[in-house]
Amino acid sequence: MALVGFGNVGKAVSRVMLEKRELFQKIGFEPTVVGIFEKKGSWIDEKGLNLPEILSYGESSPSWVEGANAKEWIPDLDCELIVEMTVTNIEDGEPGLTHFREALNSGKDVVTSNKGPLVIAFPELMDLAEKRGRMLLYEATVGGAIPIFYAAREALLVNKVISITGILNGTSNYILTKMTDEGGSFSAALREAQERGYAEADPTYDIEGIDAASKLVILANGILKIKKKLRDVKIEGISKITPEMIDLAMEDGYIVKHIGYVDRNKIEVMPRLIPKSSPLAVGGTLNVISFETDIAKDITFIGRGAGPRETSSAILGDILYINKIRKENM
Numbered sequence: 582m583a584l585v586g587f588g589n590v591g592k593a594v595s596r597v598m599l600e601k602r603e604l605f606q607k608i609g610f611e612p613t614v615v616g617i618f619e620k621k622g623s624w625i626d627e628k629g630l631n632l633p634e635i636l637s638y639g640e641s642s643p644s645w646v647e648g649a650n651a652k653e654w655i656p657d658l659d660c661e662l663i664v665e666m667t668v669t670n671i672e673d674g675e676p677g678l679t680h681f682r683e684a685l686n687s688g689k690d691v692v693t694s695n696k697g698p699l700v701i702a703f704p705e706l707m708d709l710a711e712k713r714g715r716m717l718l719y720e721a722t723v724g725g726a727i728p729i730f731y732a733a734r735e736a737l738l739v740n741k742v743i744s745i746t747g748i749l750n751g752t753s754n755y756i757l758t759k760m761t762d763e764g765g766s767f768s769a770a771l772r773e774a775q776e777r778g779y780a781e782a783d784p785t786y787d788i789e790g791i792d793a794a795s796k797l798v799i800l801a802n803g804i805l806k807i808k809k810k811l812r813d814v815k816i817e818g819i820s821k822i823t824p825e826m827i828d829l830a831m832e833d834g835y836i837v838k839h840i841g842y843v844d845r846n847k848i849e850v851m852p853r854l855i856p857k858s859s860p861l862a863v864g865g866t867l868n869v870i871s872f873e874t875d876i877a878k879d880i881t882f883i884g885r886g887a888g889p890r891e892t893s894s895a896i897l898g899d900i901l902y903i904n905k906i907r908k909e910n911m
């Protein structure tokens with residue numbers, strides 16, 4: 582396999598792979614990492630890279646090739662799987678979109694944590710994967726560690742998922758939880774989220790609902806199998822929520838949450854009143870995703886929606902799944 586993007590998530594995936602070596606051996610999974618691609622250069626060795634050395638010495642490691650980039654290397658690299666973990670870009674999906682296309686076109690499976698290419702071109706990428714007989718898995722793109730796509734694809738296979746409701750952004754949930762539990766204004770809660778590293782210096786995508794809307798697009802396409810785009814999502818952020826609104830809701834037994842919802846007629850993310858006792862009423866940076874299904878009825882998943890290590894759980898789950906399928910078909 583090759584890793585494309587070696588930031589927080591790429592490094593966490595590498596560390597967890599080293600940490601879980603014994604488990605991998607036990608289940609017959611012994612991966613060789615032949616390339617790790619960064620923006621300004623890459624580590625490449627088709628006999629297998631030394632991950633501990635790269636994690637410790639970075640660009641001073643002998644396998645570092647200054648200027649080697651993923652776009653040019655992916656097509657001819659001798660590997661079966663590309664793990665794409667570059668920055669999310671929902672304007673044009675790049676650089677990930679090109680990496681996905683190059684990988685699938687050259688007969689490689691793809692696992693990703695990068696929402697960008699899927700938000701921009703979900704149907705095209707799935708068609709391409711199918712045409713090439715490759716798999717494209719993206720568990721880490723929505724809900725971080727929570728295995729919703731696996732659940733929908735495998736355990737809930739007999740069900741029709743009718744609608745999906747959830748809290749899909751940990752930053753906005755942290756801010757609303759803070760305002761609910763401790764009072765205070767939106768801007769004070771945002772400042773604290775930034776100080777604690779839960780919010781970016783520019784928090785627009787999180788607080789205005791754009792990140793959650795991007796995830797809804799992936800849920801719509803990936804689980805409900807409807808071709809929705811970001812422009813189809815009705816979006817309202819949380820920046821206009823006041824302490825008075827929260828107090829009024831509380832008096833009636835409700836809390837204000839930033840809720841994403843999609844069914845075959847509606848796709849939206851907006852502040853909504855949720856009964857305090859609802860399974861959707863999760864606090865802090867937690868994510869929650871609830872499926873309404875025809876047979877199992879309602880099923881709700883709660884967990885960590887971000888964090889490099891938590892996210893690596895979803896990425897490695899996808900990698901192991903592909904390994905299992907490929908072995909079964911050998």
Ligand SMILES: NC(=O)c1ccc[n+]([C@@H]2O[C@H](COP(=O)([O-])OP(=O)(O)OC[C@H]3O[C@@H](n4cnc5c(N)ncnc54)[C@H](OP(=O)(O)O)[C@@H]3O)[C@@H](O)[C@H]2O)c1
Pocket residue numbers: 585586587588589590591618619620621651666667668669676694695696721722725886887888889892
């Ligand atoms: N962090 C999380 O908890 C989390 C959770 C779920 C999903 N994700 C998603 O996972 C992806 C990675 O997140 P992250 O936190 O690891 O971000 P990050 O630390 O910013 O890492 C992204 C890496 O991609 C590299 N990169 C950019 N353009 C590249 C190119 N053309 N070729 C190769 N590498 C390139 C960046 O290099 P430079 O630094 O040199 O630009 C950076 O090292 C993002 O799409 C993110 O949305 C993250």
